[in-house]
Amino acid sequence: MLLHITQTGSNATGLGYLLHKNPANLHEVKLPFGKATVFYPAATDDRCTACLLLEIDPVELVRGARQLEAYVNDRPYVASSYMTVAIGRVFGTALAGNCARRPELVHCKLPLQLTVEVVRTRGGEEVLHRLFQPLGYHVEARRLPLDNKFPEWGESPYFRLTLTAEITVHNALTHLYVLLPVLDDEKHYYIGEAEVDKLLRHGEGWLKQHPEQRMIVSRYLQRRGALTTQAFEQLLEEETASVEAAESKTEKAAQQERELERPMTLHTQRLNTVAARLKELGARSVLDLGCGEGKLLRRLLADRTFERIVGMDVSHRSLQIASARLRLDRMPERQRKRIELMQGSLLYRDQRLSGFDAAALVEVIEHLDVPRLAALERVLFEFARPRHILITTPNREYNVLFPTLPEGRMRHGDHRFEWTRAEFAAWATATATRFAYDVKLEPVGPLTKRTVRHRRWPCSHCGRNRTNEDHRNP
């Protein structure tokens, strides 16, 4: 990857002093992950270009990598957090705003052009403009084609980025330092508290006013919740002292109100409904099949009427997260005895699932290929045979109300099907009949003001028909 810094106009070679690198020489700096080189393709009085070339050792890069795709990667070619480290090491003096030999130049706004070959941008060209225009740059982005031989593969995420502005070299470098990893949205090293300091230090004087402050902070800190909060607090702290403080507070209050009024997410509604139904059914022992990271389990644990709660999921990783979230290792003995997590699959008969009052499958069945439902039906209705079974699944008819969901697409990449209400009713009724259960269908989620359609309706809630049972299970 390559960064050009070009100064035009008179006394352009002053750039060499500012960058602390003599245009006549080649400057090489060894870095832990490769080598940085500074050279000058042009160094005349009216135009001076310094290039920072970063070479990354690809063999070192992938040591310990687990996935094949990681061995073939764009890191050696893209301006990323590696470039940031290189800027810090190679142009450290300029980045700090120092220049021993020509101190008067430091605060001079110079006609500068910065070109990066190449940047990867999450969010496309628009993000480039949103990030750099507020800082006074003229932004020129040329998108690189992905593969001319296969135009159907679409466009690449890469750009050749050129920024032009009258700006101090110090500011230009701090902008790049902070914003290159924000564009790339990845960091090659551990993000700790020091990262907050770096952000605030290099963002001094411009980050506070930047309209995309939220995105910058969040991406720079790689969405580490505690760290972003810390950064925002510090940014805000400085602000309260300022004149706009009052205004900002009003804005904050308004936002709070919006948050409050925003309806509960569909998923929360779904979980609340299922937990409420389980309680109404008088279930004491409950299976949460496909418990994921344990959101329903947490609700069930909070209610003492559920004496035995078992969460099952096919993903071991999810169970680990659930265990951590529920703090199972620190739970008091008496509580701990109520809950159990286990790995299992709804496609295999499992003796551990017998003898429960109720089983809940919240947004589970749509993750199975339709032909495999036959196995699930028998495992659940014939062998596990809890007294009540609650199943929810997305209502396809509702999908048109999601503004961002393209027509014909499913809500989740792993959904194998999404049913209409009629399709779900047909399946639920047929299955319940076959296994001698009663069936009741209801929508989940309130009817909104915007639409008279049911948001989701699917709680199929199948009470077991006891009179039929004796004939069925000899």
Next chain:
Amino acid sequence: MKTIEIPELAVVALMGATGSGKSTFAREHFRPTEILSSDYFRGVVNDDETDQSATQDAFDALYYVLAKRLARGKLTVIDATNVRQEDRRRIVETARKFHCFAVAIVVNTPEKICQERNAQRPGRDFGPHVVRRQVHDLRRGLHGLDREGFRYVHILGGTDRVEIQRTRIWTNRKEETGPFDIIGDLHGCAPELRLLLDQLGWQRHDVDPADPVWGSESFQHPQGRKAIFVGDLVDRGPGILNCVRIVRNMVHTGHALCVAGNHDVKLLRWLRGKQIQMRHGLDLSAAELEPLLPDHRAPIASFLDSLLSHYVLDGGKLVVAHAGLREEMHGRTSGQVREFCLYGETTGETDEFGLPVRYNWASEYRGRASVVYGHTPVPSPEWLNNTVNIDTGAVFGGKLTALRYPEREFISVPAAREYAIPARPLAPPPENRTNQQVLDDVLDLEDVTGKRLIETRVLRHITIREENAIAALEVLSRFATDPHWLIYLPPTMSPSETSDREHYLEYPAEGFAYFRKNGVDRVICEEKHMGSRAVVIVCRDTAAARERFGTLEDRIGVCYTRTGRPFFPDAAEERAFLDRVHAAITRAGLWEEFHTTWLCLDCELMPWSAKARELLQRQYAPVATAGIASLQATAAALRQSPAAQHMAADFDQRLARLMKYRKAYQRYCWPVTSIADYKLAPFHLLASEGAVHTDKTHRWHMDTLHRLAEADPGFLIATSFLDVNLNDSDAVARAGEWWEQLTNHGGEGMVIKPLAYLSNGPKGLIQPALKCRGREYLRIIYGPEYTAPDQLPRLRKRAVSGKRSMAAREFALGLEALHRFVAREPLRRVHECIFGVLALESEPVDPRL
């Protein structure tokens, strides 16, 4: 010297006061591991063998170990005083629970000697009253020991010299290996029996001289086969006495074995004068036997009395019982075992015909022994979980069936007529599917998860670790195709050893060297196609698919990836693809050639981009885009700088590598808009009905599949190959050139296989195949610039042994799955191997290999 006989499997309870010499006796006559001593367990739980406060815990631990030993069928000696009945009760109960005998050995040493011995031993200063009490308690209980449930009671004086002889349990006939003809319920069908024996090749061989009770009719088999009757010789049919006579004579002359059936036992009780209701055909037996003289009836009674509940045969691989037998009861003896053998398992309910409702124990059977039984008439014999019911209702007008073992063939003769009317009509299996298929619709988690040892034909035991099984469960549940179709997963393949040839990471020489080192003279070099591995199963029609694969859907086959994922998400597209393969098979005449209704092919499906498009869009193509742009700009900038222009040439070379990388992946991509855009290269014809074709050479596979490819040349690719004699240096050199040619044009490379599908070297199974990949292709694997002089030497440090071990184990499991499927074993047995392959795949290994 006194001889004590003890059954080979029993709980031996030693009894005697402290100091009577029980432990010494135990040490003299039993292995140390067979003895569970209460003193020892007191020490285990409490560090002090004499602390009586630990007795309860000590016995809990002792009985825990006892249960484990008995479950495994190990004779065990309980060394404790056992002087009171309440101490002994638990022993008898435990023995009964595990269906084995309880044996009492009383060491009845005089009290005086006990007291003397205790006085000499440290830590036994509990006073003489304790021993006095023990001796008293023991003597009081001696006479009731058999009533308490001890099958054998031996009382020894303190000084008796004894020898212990272990006797075989009667049902144990493991040394008899057959071959056997196992014959179903006779119920007096003597004419059908004679016909069946004739069909099986038995010859009339009369007993001489004829016996007044038993007559002379008997049979022998010229090949020395032995008949086994599953019981129920009597009642209902036309020739009850004749059946009993023939069977008795064959048993008597050592040509047959017979187990007891419930009807035989009931007749015995009638013969002994018990009041029995004359139902279920007993009236006919009575009518035949009543005219006999009393002293002719007595031998019949004693013959019926001599029939055992079941036999364990052929090294434990075969069990015959009248109504079947659960695994934990094989070779055991108890009232419960006998009841099970005679009547099977019932739920306690009765059905609308007034007959007991049977519990289908066979659906849960997981044992290694084949269980052959009768008792309940079925329309035709059908294997279910390695058990088979061969009572095909001869007396009800069905047929009399024999199972030939070990051939596992069924031979039947139809009944001449319906001699009796069954209380419950014989129900045909549902939906024209076998009971096994119905059972296999739902697999049980217990059959696949946890740590497992899988025995395969190729490698003895393969261990599947629990954490890997966890990963496999997720893959199979979330992504895999219907398990009915998953009869094979291909193994991973190791590359040849790293080459030290300049500019190369892999080169054919190392591959050839590997096989030469392992004693292989001839190898096949096959062009390696770069697409996606695909297993393709095609059936002749949907009916064949239902019959053979037990699928519930209307499809003629399946095409899945190496992890069992359906290749085509769209059913119609898959059908069109399979139809095309089907047409080629039909044109090539392979259905007839292999007498099969299905074929399983191991293939590569092209283009790569069809399955890997997402990866290409997200990973491979972007790297080229970014790399080329970045390096072009760099080279140009360097050229303009006098201080740095010497570096430009280096970047030109890097740019050239990126260009080659882009070309490398582009070669494996083309747009797919219809089935016609796919290319399929089959390279193994894995299996067809009754055959796993791993007994053929790879040459055979190539030749056969070339014929298939000729049937649809636009769609099927005939993989090019070379048959190379490794001792012919010219041939080896030619193969190297051939590889260079393939790979210089961007080909992936080649696969080197020993000519024989299965090959062993000095250390056992060798790699079934090694890949040798081209230099350009490897850019996709090791990175675009891996050939750079500063990278290649470092990449050479790679170890292939982990990959090879994994490849061998997966290979063995994949073939095992096929073998089990072809042998029509239950699906869970096939699935176990499939599960195993996926579990092994989750072991960490360098994915670049």
